[in-house]
Amino acid sequence: MATVTSWTGNIADIGPIYPMVGTEGILVIIGLVSWIVWHILQNKMENKAYEDQIKRFGDAESLKKMLDSEDPRNP
Amino acid sequence: MDNELTALGIIFTEFYYWLTVVLMFLIHVGFCMYEVGVSRHKNHMHTLMKNTMLIPLVTVTFFYFGWYIYFAWPNGPGITGGIADASNATPWSEVMGPSMGGQDDLHGGWARINGVFWAAFLLFSWTAASIVSGSVIERIKSSGFWILAVAIGSFFWIIDAAWGWHPGGWMVQLWGYHDAYASGVIHAIAGGFALGILFVLGPRIGKFAADGTPRNINPRNPWLVTIGLFLIYTGFWGFYVACNIPMWDIQAGDGVFYSATNIYLAPTTLSAITMNFLMSLSGGLLMGYLISRGDAFWTYSSGLAGIIAASAGNDLYHPIQAMIIAAAGVVFMYKMPYWVENKFKIDDAVGAVAVRGYAGFFGVVIAGFVLWGYPSSPDDSFAAINPLGQFAGAIVMFFVLGFIPGWVIARILNGVGMLRIPREIELMGLDAAAADDEAADEAAIIQAEKDAISK
Numbered sequence: 001m002a003t004v005t006s007w008t009g010n011i012a013d014i015g016p017i018y019p020m021v022g023t024e025g026i027l028v029i030i031g032l033v034s035w036i037v038w039h040i041l042q043n044k045m046e047n048k049a050y051e052d053q054i055k056r057f058g059d060a061e062s063l064k065k066m067l068d069s070e071d072p073r074n075p
Numbered sequence: 076m077d078n079e080l081t082a083l084g085i086i087f088t089e090f091y092y093w094l095t096v097v098l099m100f101l102i103h104v105g106f107c108m109y110e111v112g113v114s115r116h117k118n119h120m121h122t123l124m125k126n127t128m129l130i131p132l133v134t135v136t137f138f139y140f141g142w143y144i145y146f147a148w149p150n151g152p153g154i155t156g157g158i159a160d161a162s163n164a165t166p167w168s169e170v171m172g173p174s175m176g177g178q179d180d181l182h183g184g185w186a187r188i189n190g191v192f193w194a195a196f197l198l199f200s201w202t203a204a205s206i207v208s209g210s211v212i213e214r215i216k217s218s219g220f221w222i223l224a225v226a227i228g229s230f231f232w233i234i235d236a237a238w239g240w241h242p243g244g245w246m247v248q249l250w251g252y253h254d255a256y257a258s259g260v261i262h263a264i265a266g267g268f269a270l271g272i273l274f275v276l277g278p279r280i281g282k283f284a285a286d287g288t289p290r291n292i293n294p295r296n297p298w299l300v301t302i303g304l305f306l307i308y309t310g311f312w313g314f315y316v317a318c319n320i321p322m323w324d325i326q327a328g329d330g331v332f333y334s335a336t337n338i339y340l341a342p343t344t345l346s347a348i349t350m351n352f353l354m355s356l357s358g359g360l361l362m363g364y365l366i367s368r369g370d371a372f373w374t375y376s377s378g379l380a381g382i383i384a385a386s387a388g389n390d391l392y393h394p395i396q397a398m399i400i401a402a403a404g405v406v407f408m409y410k411m412p413y414w415v416e417n418k419f420k421i422d423d424a425v426g427a428v429a430v431r432g433y434a435g436f437f438g439v440v441i442a443g444f445v446l447w448g449y450p451s452s453p454d455d456s457f458a459a460i461n462p463l464g465q466f467a468g469a470i471v472m473f474f475v476l477g478f479i480p481g482w483v484i485a486r487i488l489n490g491v492g493m494l495r496i497p498r499e500i501e502l503m504g505l506d507a508a509a510a511d512d513e514a515a516d517e518a519a520i521i522q523a524e525k526d527a528i529s530k
Contacts, residue, residue, distance in 0.1 A: 012077065015177030015186075016169040024167035028139065031166070035135055043218040043493065050500050053508045058499040066503050070117065 084322055085187050091321045092191035098313025099198035103130065105306030106205040110212055112299030113425055115292070117504020118213045125217050129204045132221050133228035137197045139166050141229035145196065148237040155245040163189055195317040196233070199261055202314070204228035206265035207481075209425035211272055214279050214501050219485075219493040226484055227268045235264050235476045239468055242340045242452065246471065250464030251451040255337040256318050256348070256386035258438030259472035266432015267477025269423065270415075275485035276494060278422030280501055289416055292424070294372060304375040308356065311382060315348050315389075327453065339452050343390035354394040355385035358401030366409050373409065376426055380408040380434035387442035387465075391449060400441055408434040432473060439469040 003021050004014065015021075057066065068074055107126050114122040133141075146161035163170050163185045170176070171193075176186030204224035211220060239246040240260045246252035254260050283289055294300045319335050325342045326332035334342045359381015360374060367373035384404020385397040392400065412429035415421050423429070443465025451460050458464060488494040496505065504510070 011175060012178060014175040015179075016172055016174040018172045018174075021169065024169070024172075028166045031135060032139055035132075035139070038132075039218065039222065042221070046216060046218050049508070050497055053503070054497060054499045056511070057503050057507050063499065063502050066117075066507065070115070 085184060088321055089187045089191050092188070092195045092317065095313040095317035096191065096194045096198055099195070099202070099310050099317065101306045102198070102310030102314065103201055103205060105303040105308075105310060106202075106209065107303070108299050108306065109303030109425065110209050112296040112301075112303055113209070113294045114212050115295055115504070117506055117510070119506060120509060121217065121505035122212050125212070125215070125220055126205060126208045128217070128221060129208060129224040129228065130201060132225055133200050133204050134197060136225045136229035137193075137200050137233075138171070139229075141200060141233045142166075142171075142193050142196065144230070144233045145237050145241065148234060149241040149243045149245065151238070151245055155248055159243075164193075196236070198317070199236075199257070199314070200228040200232060203232040203261050203265045203268075206262070206427050206431045207269045207272065210269040210423040210427040211276055212424045213505070214496055215272075215276060216493055216496050219488040219495075222488065222493070223268075223272060223481070223484055226480065227265060231268065231476045231480050232261060232264050235260050235472055238471070240338055242338070242454075246464075246468055247339060247451050248454075248457045250467055251458035251460045252464055252468040253339070253442055253446060253449070253451050253460045254387045254439055254468065254472075255339075255343070255390040256315055258383055258385075258387035258435040258442070259469055262383045262386075262431040262435030263439060263469060263472040264435075264477040266428045266430075266435060267473035268481035270421070270428045270432060271478040271481025271483075272485040273421050273423060273428070274419065274482055275489050278420055279424070280498070282422040283420055287417070287420065289420075289422075297371065300372065301375065304379065307379060311379075312352070315352055315386075316345070319343065319345070319348070325453065337390045341390075341450065341453055347391075348389055350394045351385065351389040351392055351397040352382060354398040355382045355389065355401035357381075358398035359384070359405050362402035362405040363409070366406060373426075376430045377405045377409070380405050380430045383431060383434040384408070384438040384441070386435075387438045388446050391446055396445065400438070400445070403441070404434045404437045407437045432477070436469045436473050439465050439472065 001019055003019055004017050057063065103126075107123055110122050110126050111119050142164040143161050143166070146164045147158050149159055150156035152158045162168060165171070170186045170189045174186040176184070204227050207223060207227055208220065236244075238244045239252045239254055240257065241247070244252070279292065281290060282292060318338055320338070320340065321335055322333050323336045323340055324331050325334050325336060325340070335344055337343050356378050360378040362381070363374040363377020367377070381401030381404060384407075385392060385400045388400075389397055408429045411433045412421075412423065412426060415428070416423070421428070440462070443460060443462035446460045447462060449460045451457050485494055500507075
């Protein structure tokens with residue numbers, strides 16, 4: 001697993017020092033897929049949150065009450 | 076690095092860019108504070124998270140493809156040549172990870188510089204996306220915004236950087252395009268992109284009266300806005316310095332002469348850009364105060380707009396020229412948004428289209444006149460700086476790579492229901508559920524404390 005097993009010898013010969021050199025292509029694919037999956041999960045999560053929020057406070061009465069509480073002229 | 080002088084040069088350059096990254100981080104802290112300060116209480120947390128999460132999203136995508144585009148596409152491709160060699164910037168390149176460089180000459184240097192140079196460009200990418208973020212607050216869906224953030228931060232702005240902010244960019248070569256500190260390359264494109272989105276997104280509920288008159292939705296926390304803008308000023312120092320190459324042999328032919336250069340490898344000095352930064356900031360603030368009659372929001376924004384208006388030529392302007400150009404840019408920036416807002420009913424919550432877009436556009440165009448005839452590059456075969464090239468460049472930045480992609484992507488997102496939050500959510504506020512949950516938690520604690528009295 002270790003790319004480097006000793007720092008003795010000619011340092012100028014040493015290139016990459018991270019583990020598993022040669023797997024970069026696979027790492028990029030994993031990274032790209034996880035990026036896309038993140039967007040999909042987040043989009044679902046956001047829509048669900050809005051649905052729940054509308055169920056809780058989305059009726060006209062609750063909305064009016066909330067807007068009244070924002071009005072700085074209300075005591 | 077087998078001798079001390081070479082090592083000193085490379086490690087100094089590595090440290091130089093690293094430092095710019097730390098400074099530029101403050102731009103983003105400033106943006107977060109600024110946006111939260113402008114937004115209403117009911118939207119604070121969502122506004123903060125919308126801006127914060129563009130950081131990881133733009134970062135990973137800039138790693139996957141943004142950095143590659145900068146090195147691979149300076150020729151278009153297809154305008155002055157094909158796809159250029161970008162072996163240092165592919166996400167699977169060995170120098171995209173920790174590396175000593177090995178025996179390869181090219182990678183020997185890049186192994187040290189690649190990561191910090193990537194990071195400096197990445198911080199520009201965050202800035203481009205963050206500029207857009209402020210203008211769309213309080214009604215955009217985070218899911219839609221983050222796709223737009225990746226589009227501007229890791230794709231469109233870096234195309235314009237490859238074309239017009241690269242020593243071999245085709246716009247530099249053919250048009251003499253000159254934009255040393257990114258009036259157009261970051262600011263005009265981000266402003267144009269934001270404007271394109273705003274056309275589709277529409278204004279916040281209540282922004283315009285029935286007769287079309289705009290209403291003010293004033294900043295809720297002016298102190299947060301103030302500190303945010305000061306932090307953006309502070310981070311802008313890092314931005315300017317990151318636009319330079321700290322040490323480069325600029326002597327053509329025989330001999331050696333090391334100097335700092337701009338991104339086009341043409342000579343400048345840190346002293347020059349330091350003076351011009353401060354004088355253009357001052358020109359912007361002085362004019363902004365006068366023209367807005369002392370309005371704090373517009374005066375601060377004008378300081379920023381002043382710097383942006385002078386940035387295209389701040390490697391070469393005299394400091395007093397920089398100050399005058401900044402002041403003139405602020406007049407243009409201040410007048411335009413009122414006309415656009417009234418005409419097209421655009422609700423730009425932080426004035427980003429004006430401060431970044433219009434001032435950046437102005438800065439690119441004015442540099443064409445003031446620097447007319449200067450070489451755009453150390454390569455004498457490249458076109459010299461000229462008004463037509465700069466005007467065409469400003470159009471590419473603001474409209475071709477900014478406004479049009481912003482408008483098209485926003486239309487697509489709108490079509491699939493990913494652009495605007497539901498009307499009820501906008502009315503109750505994005506944080507309504509969280510605020511109610513917090514109130515319930517607080518009430519439970521208070522009740523428990525009351526119960527403790529009777530025990």
